Structures are given as C-alpha cells and as structure tokens.
Amino acid sequence: MTGRNRLATATSPYLLQHADNPVDWWPWCDEAFLEASARDVPVFLSVGYAACHWCHVMAHESFEDQTTAKLINDHFVPIKVDREERPDVDTIYMQATQAMTGHGGWPMSVFLTPDRRPFYAGTYFPRTPRHGMPSFSRVLAAVAEAWQERRAEIDESAAKITAQLAELGLDGGGSADLDLAAVMAELKRSYDPVHGGFGGAPKFPPSMVLEALLREGSSEAMIMVGQTCEAMARGGIHDQLGGGFARYSVDERWTVPHFEKMLYDNALLLGVYLHWWRRTEAPKARRVVAALVGWLLREMQTKQGGFAASLDADSLDDRGRHREGAFYVWNREQLTAALGPEDGAWAAEVFAVTEQGTFEDGMSTLQLLADPDPERLADIRVRLFQVRERRPRPARDDKVVAAWNGWLISSLIDAAMVFDEPAWLESARTAGELLWRVHWVDGRLRRTSRDGQVGSAPGILEDYAAVAQACVRLAAATAEPVWVERARELVSVILSQFDVGTGGFFDTAADAEQLYARPRDPTDNATPSGLSAAVHALHTFAQLTGEDAYAARAVEAADTAGQLIIRAPRFAGWLLADAISRTPNHLPLQVAIVGAGDDPVRAELVRTAYWQATAGSVILAGKPDQPGFELLSDRPLVEGRPTAYVCQHFVCKLPVTTAKELAAQLRTQAAA
Numbered sequence: 017m018t019g020r021n022r023l024a025t026a027t028s029p030y031l032l033q034h035a036d037n038p039v040d041w042w043p044w045c046d047e048a049f050l051e052a053s054a055r056d057v058p059v060f061l062s063v064g065y066a067a068c069h070w071c072h073v074m075a076h077e078s079f080e081d082q083t084t085a086k087l088i089n090d091h092f093v094p095i096k097v098d099r100e101e102r103p104d105v106d107t108i109y110m111q112a113t114q115a116m117t118g119h120g121g122w123p124m125s126v127f128l129t130p131d132r133r134p135f136y137a138g139t140y141f142p143r144t145p146r147h148g149m150p151s152f153s154r155v156l157a158a159v160a161e162a163w164q165e166r167r168a169e170i171d172e173s174a175a176k177i178t179a180q181l182a183e184l185g186l187d188g189g190g191s192a193d194l195d196l197a198a199v200m201a202e203l204k205r206s207y208d209p210v211h212g213g214f215g216g217a218p219k220f221p222p223s224m225v226l227e228a229l230l231r232e233g234s235s236e237a238m239i240m241v242g243q244t245c246e247a248m249a250r251g252g253i254h255d256q257l258g259g260g261f262a263r264y265s266v267d268e269r270w271t272v273p274h275f276e277k278m279l280y281d282n283a284l285l286l287g288v289y290l291h292w293w294r295r296t297e298a299p300k301a302r303r304v305v306a307a308l309v310g311w312l313l314r315e316m317q318t319k320q321g322g323f324a325a326s327l328d329a330d331s332l333d334d335r336g337r338h339r340e341g342a343f344y345v346w347n348r349e350q351l352t353a354a355l356g357p358e359d360g361a362w363a364a365e366v367f368a369v370t371e372q373g374t375f376e377d378g379m380s381t382l383q384l385l386a387d388p389d390p391e392r393l394a395d396i397r398v399r400l401f402q403v404r405e406r407r408p409r410p411a412r413d414d415k416v417v418a419a420w421n422g423w424l425i426s427s428l429i430d431a432a433m434v435f436d437e438p439a440w441l442e443s444a445r446t447a448g449e450l451l452w453r454v455h456w457v458d459g460r461l462r463r464t465s466r467d468g469q470v471g472s473a474p475g476i477l478e479d480y481a482a483v484a485q486a487c488v489r490l491a492a493a494t495a496e497p498v499w500v501e502r503a504r505e506l507v508s509v510i511l512s513q514f515d516v517g518t519g520g521f522f523d524t525a526a527d528a529e530q531l532y533a534r535p536r537d538p539t540d541n542a543t544p545s546g547l548s549a550a551v552h553a554l555h556t557f558a559q560l561t562g563e564d565a566y567a568a569r570a571v572e573a574a575d576t577a578g579q580l581i582i583r584a585p586r587f588a589g590w591l592l593a594d595a596i597s598r599t600p601n602h603l604p605l606q607v608a609i610v611g612a613g614d615d616p617v618r619a620e621l622v623r624t625a626y627w628q629a630t631a632g633s634v635i636l637a638g639k640p641d642q643p644g645f646e647l648l649s650d651r652p653l654v655e656g657r658p659t660a661y662v663c664q665h666f667v668c669k670l671p672v673t674t675a676k677e678l679a680a681q682l683r684t685q686a687a688a
Contacts, residue, residue: 027466028098029413030066034075038085041096044105052093053130058163058170060092060156063106063124065099066413067263067276067326069340070140071123077143078152084143087153091160092127099124100325100417101464101473104524107535111181113137127159133174133532136162182533194578194595199585200236203229206586211269212244214586218274220264221248223284224540224548224589230291231596231631238295245292248285249304252374252381255344256367257401258315259307261285262329263542271374272381275329275341275410279316279417280543282308283424290431294627305431309440312424315412320454320468321446322416323424332408343410345379346400354403355396362388363396415466418455418475419543421447422482429489433626433635436619441493448490451483452502460509460525477523477546480510481553488556492636497644500560507557507566510550520576521550538577539587547577548590552632555594559604559634562646562666571598597632603664604632605682608647610640611658617673618658624675625660628682 023035042048064071078084099106112134114120127136141152229237251270262273293301333342352360369380425444432440461475484506491499513525523535523546538547554570581588607625611618625635642648661668
C-alpha cells in the first residue's frame with residue numbers, strides 16, 4: 017500500500033505514530049473483524065502506547081519494513097490499539113497473553129480469529145531470531161500456515177482459551193476481617209530495608225501502598241514510607257533537574273529508570289509526597305511536591321487546560337540517534353562543558369556521575385545521594401536545566417485521559433490548599449472543567465480527548481470514579497455546588513452501569529462493547545483498580561453530602577475484595593488505605609469552615625484543616641447556610657469571626673475560631 021493508512025484520522029498520538037507505516041492498519045472496530053471474516057484470515061492485534069520503548073523498537077524493525085508489512089497485509093487483518101485509550105481491550109487480551117506465555121508486556125502481539133478469540137500471543141518479537149525468540153517474520157509465516165493447514169486445531173484452542181478466561185472471573189476472594197498486624201507483617205516481608213520499596217528489580221513506585229502506610233501511621237509504617245520516599249527522591253528515577261518521576265527503575269537501587277514519565281504515576285506520587293510532608297514536615301517532601309507541580313504545569317499541561325498522558329522514554333542524542341534516556345543522562349565531559357571545570361567536577365560528585373557511567377555508553381543518570389550546599393546546588397540545577405532545554409525533547413503523548421486527570425486534580429487540590437497556592441487550585445479547576453465540557457457526552461463519560469476533541473472510547477469504571485472524586489474535591493475546595501451535582505451524575509452511572517449484583521463492580525459498563533469476557537480486576541497495578549477507585553469515590557461523596565447510603569455501598573464493594581488485602585496487600589494498596597480509614601483511630605472527618613472568603617483568619621483555618629485532618633477527610637469553606645451544601649447548614653459565625661466545625665457523620669464538636677484550637681481538635685479526634 018502507499019500513502020497513509022486508516023490510522024491517519026485517529027485522535028490517539030500512539031495510533032498516529034503508525035499512520036505512515038506500510039502496514040494496512042485498522043483501528044479497533046467492527047469493520048476490521050468483518051473484513052477478516054470476509055477474507056477468511058486471522059486478525060493480528062498489536063497493543064502498545066506512545067511512551068513504550070520496545071513498541072518503538074518493534075515498529076522500526078517490523079512495521080516500517082516493506083517486506084514484513086506485505087507479509088502482514090497478505091495474510092492478516094492488522095489492528096492497532098492504544099492500551100491507554102482502550103484499557104478494556106488491553107486487559108482482556110493481556111489475560112490471554114499471560115495465560116498462553118506465562119508473561120505479559122508491551123508491545124502485546126495477539127492473533128485472533130475473526131470472531132475475536134485469541135489463539136496465539138506474545139509481546140515483542142525481534143526482526144531476527146535472538147535470545148531464544150523467533151523472528152517476527154517467522155511467527156507470521158507459521159501462524160499463516162497453521163491457519164491454512166490446521167484450522168480445526170486453532171478453533172479448538174481458541175474455544176478452550178476463551179472459555180477458561182471467561183470462567184476465571186477475577187475477584188478479590190470475598191470479605192474478610194482486617195487483621196492489620198498480619199497485613200503489615202506481609203508488607204514487611206517484601207520490603208527492601210536497604211533501598212526502600214518492595215520486592216526486587218524492576219522496582220515500581222508503590223504509590224498506593226505508601227498511601228495506606230501513611231494512613232496507618234505507626235512508627236514501623238513511617239519508616240517504610242520515609243526510606244522509600246527518600247530513596248526515590250534521591251534516585252535516578254526522579255528527574256533531579258526538572259521534577260517528576262519516571263515509570264519505574266530497572267534496578268533495585270532506583271538508579272536507572274525506564275525513562276518515560278507517565279501522568280498517572282506523578283498524579284499519585286504527588287499525593288504521596290504531600291501526605292508525607294503533612295505527616296512529617298520533611299523538607300525534601302515539600303521540595304519534591306514543588307518540583308513535581310512545576311514540571312506538570314510547565315511540560316504536561318495542554319493548551320485546553322488538561323494534562324497530557326506521558327513523555328516518551330526516547331529522544332535524539334548528540335549524534336542524532338534515537339536513544340532511551342538521551343534527554344536525561346550526562347557524562348563528566350558534558351557537565352564540564354556546561355558548567356566549567358570546577359563546577360563540572362563538583363556536579364559530577366554531587367549527582368553521582370562516574371567515569372564508567374551508571375547507565376549505558378559511559379553515561380549516568382543524575383542522583384542526589386547527599387545534601388550539598390543548597391545555594392550552590394540551586395545554581396547548578398538552573399544552569400544544567402537551561403543546557404538540557406536545548407537538547408532534542410522526548411515526544412509528548414498529549415491526549416487527555418479522564419481517570420489520570422481525575423487523580424491529578426485531587427492531588428493538586430490538596431497540594432494547593434496545604435501550601436496556599438491559588439494558581440495550583442485554578443489549574444485543577446480548569447482541568448476539571450475540561451473533563452466535564454469535553455468528556456461528558458450525552459450523560460456518559462468518554463475516556464480520552466486530544467486538542468479539545470473528544471475520542472470515541474467510552475469511559476471505564478476508573479474514569480467515572482477518578483473524575484467523581486475530583487468533582488467532590490473541587491466542590492469542597494471552591495464551594496461551587498455545580499461540582500456536587502456533577503459528582504452525583506458520575507456516581508449514578510457507576511451504580512447503574514457497573515454493578516455486578518453481588519456487591520462489586522465490573523470495569524466496563526453494561527452497555528459497552530461486549531468482549532469475550534467482561535473485565536473485573538480488583539487488583540491495583542500501575543494505577544488503582546476500578547473497584548478501589550470506586551470505593552474511594554463513593555466514600556468521599558458520602559463524606560461531603562452526608563448521604564450514608566453511598567458509604568454503605570462503598571463498604572459492600574470493598575468487602576468483595578477483602579481476601580485480596582490479606583493475601584496480596586502490595587496489589588491492594590488503595591483498598592487497604594480505605595480499610596484503614598474505617599478503623600476507629602483513622603476515621604475521616606468533615607470540617608466546615610464559615611467566614612468571608614477574603615478573611616485571612618478563614619484562610620488559616622482552611623490550611624490548618626487540610627494539613628492536620630485525617631486522610632480522606634472533606635474540608636469545606638463557605639458562608640453560613642450557603643445553598644447546595646448541607647455541611648454548611650446551621651453553622652453560624654461565633655462572635656462574628658470565621659469559625660471551624662469538626663464533625664463526623666455531621667455530628668460536630670464545639671466550634672473553634674483559631675487555627676491553634678482547630679489543630680488541637682483535629683489531633684484529639686484522630687486519637688479518639
């Protein structure tokens with residue numbers, strides 16, 4: 017074929033990366049499967065995402081190659097899917113890939129019958145055989161031959177695979193009493209006391225587990241939090257010049273990251289480092305928060321006010337080669353050229369840039385393993401950042417993902433309120449308005465948009481839950497009732513479209529496209545599961561409105577995965593955080609603060625509440641009896657002064673009028 021293929025009209029930047037391939041790609045659509053049926057050929061399904069390094073490698077080796085493309089086009093109907101746009105498709109076929117091969121990853125390569133049943137799968141296939149992997153062209157030829165010569169075997173295999181996976185029905189094992197001591201012991205068994213984090217290499221930022229430990233708050237929990245947050249902040253996984261975190265570390269020391277930066281990681285880590293500061297006032301925590309928000313607003317905010325999905329791992333190096341990490345790594349000669357001999361040598365020592373290199377080809381990631389003179393460090397950082405800005409930049413996947421923006425909005429609001437940063441709050445509000453204006457279509461949520469144009473992929477459970485929670489947070493932070501009603505609409509769809517019928521939730525809506533199995537995975541992985549996200553959203557909505565039926569529904573849903581928390585707490589961090597917040601000493605609060613919006617005393621009360629209240633609390637500031645908020649009803653000023661009411665289930669302590677009194681009440685309530 018010549019010219020651009022069918023992906024040329026896609027909204028996904030990942031699909032657009034393949035629009036000029038000689039492969040005759042189709043997007044995921046019914047017409048592609050009808051074409052496969054009409055031609056009586058299998059479907060080749062390729063799933064990846066824009067920031068995926070090995071996706072780029074396979075694209076360059078195979079999908080840009082005319083000979084390989086002809087082999088694909090002659091014998092298959094090829095479909096390309098952005099996993100971030102269609103996580104339902106990714107989840108279902110990743111289950112199949114893992115079942116057939118024992119592992120998974122991206123790019124994911126799956127061969128399907130025209131009725132969408134998988135029969136052969138893998139991940140990255142090289143251009144030529146190596147490391148025990150067959151060449152991609154050999155795989156294509158073998159599958160095409162089997163399709164022609166052994167069709168009955170393929171049909172039988174596909175039937176068995178889909179039947180087994182459909183019956184698998186992932187769930188969390190049902191309700192169980194929370195034995196917090198046993199759960200903590202299980203976490204401690206997999207904790208790395210030397211380098212922080214859990215397990216060995218590769219190491220992913222354990223955001224949701226850290227949030228649970230922060231809520232638990234014991235000395236043992238805080239040691240694990242402190243060591244992990246400190247190690248990540250000092251390591252190469254943290255961008256020491258520009259802020260933000262890479263997706264994961266390939267080693268156990270957090271030294272060498274897989275360099276793509278994902279919005280969801282940074283949204284969740286923003287919440288973790290903010291909560292760490294609230295607990296400890298650690299200066300490093302505040303610096304990480306400030307740098308992370310700076311990076312988000314500088315590099316990830318779109319023209320429409322949303323936040324982009326990711327930055328690529330690869331970029332051009334100084335020789336014009338596309339290399340992973342090229343934008344971020346340095347050698348000693350480059351430091352000297354940028355800073356001069358004396359400062360270059362100092363920077364090499366401070367940032368652990370060695371003669372041999374800590375990465376590839378003598379290059380090093382930047383780490384900050386000690387705390388040098390802060391003024392000199394700040395000057396060196398600025399100068400290196402300015403030099404780095406002249407390097408070719410990694411590509412940005414600028415689609416807006418509803419769930420990821422929802423999580424960021426919630427974290428950004430909390431950071432704005434704790435540190436009194438009105439501009440951060442306004443950025444969160446603008447992102448929320450974009451989600452509602454663009455993604456809310458005919459009473460339903462769409463998952464992605466780009467350049468202000470909404471995509472066709474329907475929202476899944478995590479999207480509704482994350483955006484609902486963001487709306488609750490916006491309602492509380494702005495005292496604008498419209499956000500309460502928006503949250504209510506989102507929650508209503510969760511309850512009507514995603515309900516399992518036995519307490520839990522499906523990941524896809526009842527009226528969504530029916531795949532060979534309906535996804536229902538309660539485990540937290542890179543992001544919270546739809547189930548855990550829904551549990552948090554329902555609880556937060558109940559906290560704001562006082563409508564206990566939503567809290568009861570959240571508990572019912574959480575109980576369906578109770579065994580998961582006990583068996584595998586590393587993969588149930590947000591459910592564990594919720595469970596901890598339902599124990600007596602950790603219950604969330606409702607804090608109503610009344611007074612004029614421009615009164616500095618009211619502002620100080622608000623900051624104190626956001627700083628000191630237990631995790632999951634709702635803090636609402638407005639005028640007495642302000643319409644749209646039951647929490648502000650019958651909350652008068654005391655002696656004409658701004659006043660705070662600390663409540664649980666809308667039952668309040670005596671009102672207070674100073675930040676000191678409010679902090680004392682919040683500490684007493686947490687210890688009750």
